[in-house]
Amino acid sequence: MTIQRRGNSKIPDANGIEKKIKRGNALRQASAWRGSRGSLLVVVVAALAVVGTLTWLYLASGDPYTTETLVRQAEVIAQPRVYTVDCSEDYENYKRYPGCTPQTCGRAITDNSVTREEAMALRRLAERGLALAGSDGGASILDLHSGALSMGKQFVNIYRYFGEQITDVFSEEDFRLYREVRGRIQAVIAETFDLDPSLLYLTKPTFFSRINSTLAKTQHDEYWHPHIDKVTYGSFDYTSLLYLSDYGTDFTGGRFIFMDSNGNRTVEPRAGRVSFFSSGSENLHRVEQVSWGTRYAITVSFTCDPAHAIADPAMPITSV
Numbered sequence: 001m002t003i004q005r006r007g008n009s010k011i012p013d014a015n016g017i018e019k020k021i022k023r024g025n026a027l028r029q030a031s032a033w034r035g036s037r038g039s040l041l042v043v044v045v046a047a048l049a050v051v052g053t054l055t056w057l058y059l060a061s062g063d064p065y066t067t068e069t070l071v072r073q074a075e076v077i078a079q080p081r082v083y084t085v086d087c088s089e090d091y092e093n094y095k096r097y098p099g100c101t102p103q104t105c106g107r108a109i110t111d112n113s114v115t116r117e118e119a120m121a122l123r124r125l126a127e128r129g130l131a132l133a134g135s136d137g138g139a140s141i142l143d144l145h146s147g148a149l150s151m152g153k154q155f156v157n158i159y160r161y162f163g164e165q166i167t168d169v170f171s172e173e174d175f176r177l178y179r180e181v182r183g184r185i186q187a188v189i190a191e192t193f194d195l196d197p198s199l200l201y202l203t204k205p206t207f208f209s210r211i212n213s214t215l216a217k218t219q220h221d222e223y224w225h226p227h228i229d230k231v232t233y234g235s236f237d238y239t240s241l242l243y244l245s246d247y248g249t250d251f252t253g254g255r256f257i258f259m260d261s262n263g264n265r266t267v268e269p270r271a272g273r274v275s276f277f278s279s280g281s282e283n284l285h286r287v288e289q290v291s292w293g294t295r296y297a298i299t300v301s302f303t304c305d306p307a308h309a310i311a312d313p314a315m316p317i318t319s320v
């Protein structure tokens, strides 16, 4: 007799059960994955919404802090490029001199007042003077008016320290060139700010600066701090800077930066370039740290107060 396997089709064998279990597991895993994929999608969509909203808010409110280059080294500016800014209240703490005290404030740059040849001659003068000593740190100054010269961690008076020897270093021609250039800077400041040039006076300090990337040794080497010239120097009403070397080729870093409430505005030094501005807190500024090379400049500044006027630097009268 044939033994029939009854109900064979209905009762699954061990293999069949195993397969079902595996299929069940696979289905459960797939649905779990579908579930986590769904929540991931929600997170991504939410993140995109947040980023989108922030970007929109940022663009709608305007870039809160920008850096604008007012003039690049390679440009040559024939006519002063003038930017007016509202005058600060600083001038109210000082006696006003009609025809001179800033009423319109601002900043301007020109490459047309001093030639590159004149700038090179002044740079050679600075190189010769500063070669006599110089700071141990990265910033040295030479003030032809007072005679102050950086030496190590302090200053010496070149006219006293070197005596008659100074006539081997500087010539009458050097002082004539300084005077000539000072006069032209005075004229362009007066014209730009609509002043009577005869009511503007050279004031102190007026100095050559040489900056390199050597580590600062004293506070005098820390030229990069933001400052306001009228606060730092008191007598200044208009500051001018005559650059004697080129940003990018003679040095890197060392750009001049106007620090406005809504951003930085930079001037890239160029030999022969004159940058000038009213000296109050409307023109808070700093110099970027020099990262390579050597930067030369002259600070030439003017006051409206005759009591703070100084004479042009001159060769001291040496005894015969």
Ligand SMILES: O=C(O)CCC(=O)C(=O)O
Residues within 6 Å of the ligand: 209, 229, 241, 256, 285, 286, 287, 297, 299
């Ligand atoms: O050299 C410069 O560009 C700026 C110097 C300066 O800020 C200053 O002499 O007060």
Ligand SMILES: [Fe+2]
Residues within 6 Å of the ligand: 227, 228, 229, 285
């Ligand atoms: Fe300054």
